[in-house]
Amino acid sequence: MAEAEGAEDRKPRSDEARSAFTPPPGMEPEVPEEDQPTSEFALPAGTGTALPDAAPAEPEGSAFALPSTYSAQASPPAYTPGQDFPVARMTESPWQDRMRTMLRMPVDVRPVPETVHRPTESGPAVGRVLDLTLRIGELLLAGGEGAEDVEAAMFAVARSYGLDRCEPTVTFTMLSITHQPSLVGDPVSANRTVRRRGTDYTRLAAVFRLVDDISSPDVAISLEEAYRRLAEIRRNRHPYPTWVLTAAAGLLAGAASVLVGGGVFVFFCAMLGAVLGDRLAWYCAGRGLPEFYQFVIAAMPPAAIGVALKLAEIDVRASAVITGGLFALLPGRALVAAVQDGLTGYYITASARLLEVMYLFIGIIIGVLVVIYLGLQLGAAPNPDDVLKIPSRPVIQILASMVLVFTFAILLQQERSTVGIVTLNGGVAWVTFGALTAAGLPPVPSTAVAAGLVGLFGQLFSRYRYASALPYVTAAIGPLLPGSATYYGLLSIAENKLNAGLASLTNAAAIALAIAIGVNLGSETSRLFMRMPGATSAAKRRAAKRTRGY
Numbered sequence: 001m002a003e004a005e006g007a008e009d010r011k012p013r014s015d016e017a018r019s020a021f022t023p024p025p026g027m028e029p030e031v032p033e034e035d036q037p038t039s040e041f042a043l044p045a046g047t048g049t050a051l052p053d054a055a056p057a058e059p060e061g062s063a064f065a066l067p068s069t070y071s072a073q074a075s076p077p078a079y080t081p082g083q084d085f086p087v088a089r090m091t092e093s094p095w096q097d098r099m100r101t102m103l104r105m106p107v108d109v110r111p112v113p114e115t116v117h118r119p120t121e122s123g124p125a126v127g128r129v130l131d132l133t134l135r136i137g138e139l140l141l142a143g144g145e146g147a148e149d150v151e152a153a154m155f156a157v158a159r160s161y162g163l164d165r166c167e168p169t170v171t172f173t174m175l176s177i178t179h180q181p182s183l184v185g186d187p188v189s190a191n192r193t194v195r196r197r198g199t200d201y202t203r204l205a206a207v208f209r210l211v212d213d214i215s216s217p218d219v220a221i222s223l224e225e226a227y228r229r230l231a232e233i234r235r236n237r238h239p240y241p242t243w244v245l246t247a248a249a250g251l252l253a254g255a256a257s258v259l260v261g262g263g264v265f266v267f268f269c270a271m272l273g274a275v276l277g278d279r280l281a282w283y284c285a286g287r288g289l290p291e292f293y294q295f296v297i298a299a300m301p302p303a304a305i306g307v308a309l310k311l312a313e314i315d316v317r318a319s320a321v322i323t324g325g326l327f328a329l330l331p332g333r334a335l336v337a338a339v340q341d342g343l344t345g346y347y348i349t350a351s352a353r354l355l356e357v358m359y360l361f362i363g364i365i366i367g368v369l370v371v372i373y374l375g376l377q378l379g380a381a382p383n384p385d386d387v388l389k390i391p392s393r394p395v396i397q398i399l400a401s402m403v404l405v406f407t408f409a410i411l412l413q414q415e416r417s418t419v420g421i422v423t424l425n426g427g428v429a430w431v432t433f434g435a436l437t438a439a440g441l442p443p444v445p446s447t448a449v450a451a452g453l454v455g456l457f458g459q460l461f462s463r464y465r466y467a468s469a470l471p472y473v474t475a476a477i478g479p480l481l482p483g484s485a486t487y488y489g490l491l492s493i494a495e496n497k498l499n500a501g502l503a504s505l506t507n508a509a510a511i512a513l514a515i516a517i518g519v520n521l522g523s524e525t526s527r528l529f530m531r532m533p534g535a536t537s538a539a540k541r542r543a544a545k546r547t548r549g550y
Contacts, residue, residue, distance in 0.1 A: 129161045134192040143204040147346040156215040172352035200413040201471045248410040250275040255403040257324030270324035273302030299367030307375030326483040339516030372494040401430035401479035408475035418471045426476035448514040455522025482508035
């Protein structure tokens with residue numbers, strides 16, 4: 001019996017006893033307490049929190065030890081610089097540049113956050129902060145702001161309320177943001193879908209002012225106050241009534257018709273066609289018709305008036321009526337936003353915006369082509385060569401371009417304080433374009449240079465006033481839109497001249513892309529003259545390194 005018990009004692013009692021790395025009994029050295037190996041997730045001394053009726057805590061250093069509850073006052077910084085490493089202070093430039101610079105940094109090298117609104121001891125209200133951030137981002141994205149600027153605004157709001165480990169993500173119809181309180185804490189995510197889009201730059205400017213106040217260390221705004229101001233922004237009515245917008249659409253088309261060679265009679269005809277198209281589009285929108293069909297219907301009245309003038313054999317420039325109507329419909333704002341998103345690395349959003357532009361452009365083509373084809377069947381004989389023969393009238397064209405920009409700004413619901421500035425910016429762009437084309441430069445590079453000046457001045461104006469650049473840029477590109485090239489291409493296709501028509505439409509697309517790229521290049525060039533956060537010169541600005549060619 002004793003031998004059996006001795007044999008039983010010699011049998012291994014656990015899997016650990018069978019390990020080849022287990023030291024034999026009596027050979028295990030005693031390790032001092034301070035030299036015990038610890039887990040990288042171990043809690044620092046004095047930070048553990050006791051829970052009532054909880055199980056005994058695991059020893060400090062165990063991988064199964066509970067992490068501490070997140071506290072904003074004791075939260076670990078996003079980045080702790082090494083010795084003699086300069087810390088960039090992110091308070092010496094507008095919040096757009098500060099947040100964009102940090103978004104282009106990896107999370108582990110972002111500067112130590114300087115919380116503007118210090119949360120309570122229990123930590124920030126994570127759910128409410130994320131919800132406020134998403135609502136602000138929704139208004140910006142629905143108003144036409146670029147994806148990078150929307151992410152920068154969301155990042156600024158989250159950091160200002162103590163959520164330093166946040167990653168916002170923006171696509172064409174979806175906003176999401178993720179907050180991770182610590183390396184071992186469970187992340188919190190929220191998202192919001194953008195279902196309605198509208199053009200109201202007054203509301204966009206108000207949201208920018210709200211974000212600027214939230215991120216400013218000199219203004220204390222609580223969550224409740226931020227929610228209240230956001231609700232007021234949503235409830236505010238548009239600055240201009242409907243009849244003013246309709247009149248602005250008519251004046252825009254009339255000014256565009258004068259820009260391409262029309263006279264007084266053509267001005268009023270183009271104005272009438274644009275007003276009828278605008279009213280029909282509003283009627284269709286009120287009945288829930290998709291935007292594609294709204295553009296198809298809105299393009300028909302100007303084309304019908306132009307065809308009627310040809311059928312009546314009135315000695316006027318009928319093509320200018322149709323071209324003026326096209327200027328009022330071409331989606332230049334959406335195209336600029338699409339190219340900007342693509343150039344800054346947001347390819348999904350850029351692809352969706354370009355697809356939207358393509359649908360709207362096809363809708364305009366269908367509406368005009370249907371009317372032109374019916375006119376040809378009825379005996380109208382338009383001359384395509386007259387479309388591109390625009391007489392040179394510098395003073396009248398400069399005034400017409402400024403009226404066009406002014407009315408375009410009204411249609412975009414801009415604040416009255418910005419209308420004069422963007423009108424001046426558009427006049428400078430047209431003068432530049434006219435001077436370059438008169439010197440013999442082709443239309444595409446001339447357009448790109450003029451659009452670059454628009455982007456440059458618009459960005460400088462926006463930084464001077466701590467506002468969005470869109471109110472200073474979008475309306476100013478109106479005179480540069482390729483209305484004449486588009487109409488020439490459609491007319492050639494209707495007359496079964498496919499090669500000439502496609503070549504003209506391709507030229508129109510090239511001009512549109514030149515506008516978008518020029519605006520973006522001008523905006524980026526403006527940063528050479530601005531002080532960037534954490535850098536002594538613009539050469540140290542971090543670019544978006546998202547792709548490689550190898």
